[in-house]
Amino acid sequence: MNITSFAQRAFLFLGLLSAPLAWSSQQVVPAPPQLAATSYVLMDAASGQVLVENNGDQRLPPASLTKLMTAYIATLEINRGQIKESDMVRVSEKAWRKGGSKMFIEVGKEVSVDDLLHGIIIQSGNDASIAIAEHIAGSEDAFADMMNTHAQRLGMSNSHFMNSTGWPDPEHYSSAHDMAKLARAIIYEDQAHYDIYKQKEFFWNGIKQPNRNLLLWRDNTVDGLKTGHTEEAGYCLVASAVRDGQRLIAAVFGTVSEQARAAEVQKLLTYGFRFFESRTFYQKGAELAQATVWKGTAHQVKAGLAEDLTLTMPKGQLEKLQASMTLNPQLIAPIQQGDVIGKVEVKLGDEVVRSTDLVALESVEEGGLLRRLWDSIRMFFFGLFN
Numbered sequence: 001m002n003i004t005s006f007a008q009r010a011f012l013f014l015g016l017l018s019a020p021l022a023w024s025s026q027q028v029v030p031a032p033p034q035l036a037a038t039s040y041v042l043m044d045a046a047s048g049q050v051l052v053e054n055n056g057d058q059r060l061p062p063a064s065l066t067k068l069m070t071a072y073i074a075t076l077e078i079n080r081g082q083i084k085e086s087d088m089v090r091v092s093e094k095a096w097r098k099g100g101s102k103m104f105i106e107v108g109k110e111v112s113v114d115d116l117l118h119g120i121i122i123q124s125g126n127d128a129s130i131a132i133a134e135h136i137a138g139s140e141d142a143f144a145d146m147m148n149t150h151a152q153r154l155g156m157s158n159s160h161f162m163n164s165t166g167w168p169d170p171e172h173y174s175s176a177h178d179m180a181k182l183a184r185a186i187i188y189e190d191q192a193h194y195d196i197y198k199q200k201e202f203f204w205n206g207i208k209q210p211n212r213n214l215l216l217w218r219d220n221t222v223d224g225l226k227t228g229h230t231e232e233a234g235y236c237l238v239a240s241a242v243r244d245g246q247r248l249i250a251a252v253f254g255t256v257s258e259q260a261r262a263a264e265v266q267k268l269l270t271y272g273f274r275f276f277e278s279r280t281f282y283q284k285g286a287e288l289a290q291a292t293v294w295k296g297t298a299h300q301v302k303a304g305l306a307e308d309l310t311l312t313m314p315k316g317q318l319e320k321l322q323a324s325m326t327l328n329p330q331l332i333a334p335i336q337q338g339d340v341i342g343k344v345e346v347k348l349g350d351e352v353v354r355s356t357d358l359v360a361l362e363s364v365e366e367g368g369l370l371r372r373l374w375d376s377i378r379m380f381f382f383g384l385f386n
Contacts, residue, residue, distance in 0.1 A: 029275045029276075029314045030275070032051075032052040032268075032271055033267045033268065033271055034054075035054070035252065035255075035264040035267060035268070036255060036256065036260060036264060037054075037234075037252045037253060037254050037255045037261075037264050038055065038058070038060060038234065038253050038254025038255075039054060039055035039056055039058045039060060039175065039176045039252075039253045039254060040052070040053065040054050040055075040056070040176050040250070040251060040252040040253065040264070040268065041053045041056040041176040041177045041179075041180045041249075041250070041251045042248060042249070042250050042268040042269075042271070042272050043177075043180040043181075043184065043248065043249045043250075043251075044246070044247075044248060044249075044272070044276065044278050044310075044312035045184055045187060045188070045240065045247035045248060045249050046246070046247060046278050046280065046308070046310045046312070047278055047310040047311060047312045048181075048184060049311075049312045050177065050180075051248075051272050051276055051312065052268060052271065052272070053176070053177065055176070056175060056176045056177040057157075057158050057175050057176075057177050057178075058158075058175055058176075058253075059158050059159075059173040059174070059175055060173060060174065060175060060176075060233065060253050060254065061166075061168060061172065061173060061230060061232045061233040062159075062166055062172075062173065062174040062179065062228055062233065062236065062253070063166045063228030063229050063230040063232075063233035063236055064101065064124045064165070064166045064226065064227065064228035064229065064230075064236075065166065065174065065179055065226055065227075065228040065236050065238055065251075066161060066163070066164065066165060066166030066172070066174070066228070067120050067121070067124060067129055067164070067165065067166065067226060067228075068179065068182050068183065068186065068225060068226050068238065069147050069150065069151065069161060069182060070120055070129045070132065070133065070143075070147070070164045070165075071117060071120050071121050071186070071193075072150070072182065072185065072186050073136065073143070073146055073147065073150060074113070074116075074117055074120070074132050074136065075117070075186075075189075075190045075193040076150075076189075076190075077136055078113070078193075079190060082136075083113055083135065083136060084113065085112065085113050085114040085117070086112060086113070086114070087112065087113045087135070088110040088111070088112055089110060089111050089112070089113060089116060089131050089132065089134075089135040090108065090109070090110050091105045091106060091107050091108060091109050091110070091111060091127070091131050092107070092130070092131065092134055093107050094130060094134075094140070095107075095127045095128075095130035095131040095134065096127060098126040098127050098130055098165065098167075099126070100126045100165070100167070101123065101124040101125060101126055102123075102125050102126060102127050103116070103119030103120075103123050103125030103127050103128040103204055103205075103209075104125075104127070104204065104205045104207055105119070105125070105127050105128060105131060105204075105205070106205070111128075111131065113132065113135070115204060116128045116131055116132045116135075117132070117193070117196065118196060118199070118202045118204075119202065119204060120132065121196045121197055121199075121226065122196065122199055122201065122202040122209070122211050123202055123204070123209040124212060124226075124227065124228075126165040126167070129164040129165045130164055130165065132164075133164035140163055140164055143164055144161050144162055144163055144164065147161035147164070148160060148161055151178070151182075154181055154182060154185055155181060156174070156175075156178035156181055156182060157178070158173070158174065158175040158177070158178050159173065159174040159175065159178045160172065160173055160174075161174075166228060166230070166233075168230055168232050168233075175253075176251040176252065176253050177251070179238050179251040180238070180249045180250075180251045182238075183224075183225050183238050183240060183249045183251070184249060186224075186225065187224075187240060187247070187249075194223075194224065195223075197223065197224030197225050197226070198216060198222075198223040198224055199211060200216050200217065212227040212258070213225070213226070213227050213237065213239065213262075214258065214259070214262040215237075215239050215241075215262050215265060215266060218262065218266070219241060219266065219269070221241040221242055221243050222239055222240065222241040222269075223240060223241065223242065224238075224239065224240050225238045225239060225240055226238050227258075227261070229258070233253065233254065234253070234254040234255055234256065235254075235255045235256065235257055235258055235260060235261040236251075236252060236253045236254065236255070236261065237250075237251075237252050237255075237261040237262065237265050238250070238251045238252075239265045239269070241269050241273075243273050244273075246273065246276075246277060246278050248268075248269055248272045248273065250265045250268040250269055250272075252264050252265050252268070275314055275315060276312055276313065276314060276315065277312070277313065277314075277315050277318060278310055278311065278312040279310065279311060279318050280308050280309065280310040281309045281310070281311065281323070281346070282304070282305050282308065282309040282344070283305075283308050283309075284304075284305055284306065284307050284308050285304055285305075285361060286304050286305070287302045287303070287304050287361060288303055288304050288305070288325065288344075288358065289302075289303045289325065289327060289342075289358070290302055290303065291303050291327045291328070291331055291341050291342065291358075291360075292327075292329070292331065293331045293332075293333055293335060293364050294330070294331060294332050294333065294375045294378075294379055295332055295333050295366060295367050295371060295372040295375045295376070296332075296333025296334070296335065296364040296365065296366060296367050296371070297333065297364060297365045297366070297367050297371075298364045301331065301335050301341065301360050301361075301362060301364050302360070302361040302362055303327060303341055303342060303358045303359070303360065303361065304358065304359065304361045305344070305356060305357075305358065305359065306338065306357070306359050307356075309344065309346070309354065309356055311346065311353065311354055313348075313353070317348060320348055320349075321346050321347065321348055321353070322346070322347050322348075323344065323345065323346045323347075324344070324345050324347070325342065325343070325344050325345075325358065326342050326343050327341060327342035327358065328341050328342055330379075333364045333365060333366045333367060334363070334364060334365050334366045335360050335363060335364040336360065336363050337359075337360055337361065337362055337363045338359050338360060339359060339360045340357045340358070340359055341358055341359060341360050342357070342358035343355060343356070343357060343358055344356050344357075344358055
């Protein structure tokens with residue numbers, strides 16, 4: 001099978017082999033709303049594409065949005081088996097004495113990891129955040145090092161954490177874009193624990209506290225995530241919603257009130273769902289083609305993508321996309337799983353809107369002496385020189 005037929009196979013898989021479909025009514029995308037906020041980002045969750053941003057990478061105090069990272073690390077440690085939800089955590093005096101929003105845990109008493117996680121996410125407890133940080137890392141300072149390591153791994157290049165709570169510190173900062181990235185990781189890496197973020201209240205120690213995310217009461221498509229507020233940071237909110245299978249994430253920093261942060265985030269979500277749509281064309285690990293391998297134990301290797309290929313565009317534009325695929329004609333064994341062996345391009349007219357690598361989905365070992373000699377002769381006659 002030659003390269004042209006491989007490309008045809010890709011077109012057929014996408015449903016994009018023919019010319020772009022005619023579109024009778026061009027979707028008009030108006031300018032995004034201007035929010036009364038210091039910075040903000042609207043992101044499509046599936047693709048990670050930023051649809052709207054204003055000062056999205058500006059380093060700002062994140063207040064209790066910090067606790068998104070605290071909770072994220074706690075759930076990672078649970079899933080890795082390092083801690084258990086049933087573990088009992090003894091409350092230190094430092095955790096008990098911490099001011100600001102509280103879960104109202106008591107010094108010297110034991111509280112389960114599961115209850116602390118609810119206290120962090122729903123009640124925004126500073127005391128709960130410190131308690132779980134000390135349980136995981138021994139001290140809050142050591143936990144802050146973990147926070148920064150995970151921030152770097154997630155590509156949060158404008159974030160630096162000094163504590164688990166968001167307590168003001170000149171060296172403690174993040175950005176709307178970074179918080180959207182973190183929210184995306186929370187949503188996709190652990191759906192079971194993500195369900196906590198949509199709970200409207202939590203009862204602990206005789207006190208029932210509501211979730212401060214007002215959108216949970218106003219919009220039944222919203223299912224998280226977290227609020228924040230200090231005098232320095234203003235009122236902040238990271239929220240996510242799902243409508244008709246599409247998920248958006250909005251992060252807003254620096255509004256003037258609890259009501260304002262909910263209203264401004266709602267504007268972003270309404271705009272995004274009204275004018276944009278997403279589609280996953282190729283899924284991670286799906287076989288898209290088989291590429292010819294020379295001098296190997298096998299004659300072909302399966303080709304696919306290392307990550308889902310998802311695009312977000314103005315409504316109506318996805319139908320106009322064309323895709324093409326090329327494969328390296330000189331693949332010489334050994335081939336390791338994950339090696340780049342070609343490329344997929346998706347175009348809108350003449351513009352490349354996404355280009356991503358095709359990778360080997362399996363390994364192919366080097367063939368024996370006769371196979372290598374024979375393929376060398378064949379490559380010579382085909383004009384393929386190594």
